[in-house]
Amino acid sequence: MLIFLDTEFTGLDHPWPRLISIGLIDESGQEFYAELPPASYLPKVTLWVQEIVLPLLDGAGAVQQGQDLSERLANWINDRGPSQIVTDAPNYDFQFLEALLSSWPPHLDRKPILPQFDAETGERFNNAVETAYTQGLRRHHALDDAKANRLAWIAVQEN
Numbered sequence: 001m002l003i004f005l006d007t008e009f010t011g012l013d014h015p016w017p018r019l020i021s022i023g024l025i026d027e028s029g030q031e032f033y034a035e036l037p038p039a040s041y042l043p044k045v046t047l048w049v050q051e052i053v054l055p056l057l058d059g060a061g062a063v064q065q066g067q068d069l070s071e072r073l074a075n076w077i078n079d080r081g082p083s084q085i086v087t088d089a090p091n092y093d094f095q096f097l098e099a100l101l102s103s104w105p106p107h108l109d110r111k112p113i114l115p116q117f118d119a120e121t122g123e124r125f126n127n128a129v130e131t132a133y134t135q136g137l138r139r140h141h142a143l144d145d146a147k148a149n150r151l152a153w154i155a156v157q158e159n
Helices: 047-052 066-079 090-100 119-134 142-158
Strands: 002-009 019-026 031-035 084-086
Touching: 002 090, 002 142, 019 066, 019 090, 019 142, 031 066, 031 142, 066 090, 084 090, 084 142, 119 142
Parallel strands: 002 084
Antiparallel strands: 002 019, 019 031
16 A cells, blocks of 8 residues: 655754644545644744745644654554555655654555656656646645645556
């Protein structure tokens, strides 16, 4: 099972960026989304993140922390069975996933997949991502970005 992952965090220009939100969606369309409490990241937020990312957050019921978030995430992943993460930013997204999990799910591969295609397929992938955003997905929302990548992956696999 492929699981598409995206995160939002405090900014690329921080030596130690902090996670803001995480979104995952599996091949079948089952979703996981969580946000961390604002107190855990607000001191480090860049102006760009403050203007672009924070207004898109769901808030309220999506906010989770600590062991509850770790257990909920691990259980969701375990329910998928043997899985591998697909992410376009493994140096950030996958590392945040690793940090959130207090123990590694036994059926989750330790190596993520980075979508890499030849020029023509890459263009089709990017076009499918852009199409997803024109159909209501919010760019720079962790779950919506994961959904866009899933839809694009499916689109290029069908051709």
